[in-house]
Amino acid sequence: KQEVTQIPAALSVPEGENLVLNCSFTDSAIYNLQWFRQDPGKGLTSLLLIQSSQREQTSGRLNASLDKSSGRSTLYIAASQPGDSATYLCAATNNDMRFGAGTRLTVKP
């Protein structure tokens, strides 16, 4: 059974700082890995999808990498802003999608 772990559980940084969120998964036979953002009480917004054959994806200030062999993915956020404050979830897809518990990010002005 796929297990997904996210570290740290919570992170607080000053505005403008670059940061890295970590995600690890136990079963490397994934089809893809997806990063989501979730605001309090809201649904999930997809940020980046990395196919199993890819190493990274970029969207604006976000960059996600994937290392299947080591079972790891990272989400890099450049020049963080207060509007980036949210919970970030990673999810690995085998036959279905399994989520980590998320990293709660707070960016202080």
Place this chain on the structure above:
Amino acid sequence: DTGVSQDPRHKITKRGQNVTFRCDPISEHNRLYWYRQTLGQGPEFLTYFQNEAQLEKSRLLSDRFSAERPKGSFSTLEIQRTEQGDSAMYLCASRSTGGAGPNYGYTFGSGTRLTVV
């Protein structure tokens, strides 16, 4: 098509009552998923459909829970005899499995927040 729609957004019910949630997926997506999310946790898989067939159910889906997708379009999730432990956000997602494999990302709805009092 504006994405995955869920109704209602919020539901407050008394313990012991039955509730039903609806999900309308993206029209061309053949797979539909239900997840449950409690406070501070990531979403947990409940069940999924490929077209109208329910292909997998999690152990989390007790006998009080039933899901349907009768025509391969919208889906309903019913909880009978609700308990306080059922309070959670219920999320629906859809995706397409076209092509060589399940390499297409999931699109989630905004969820239905259930509170059992």
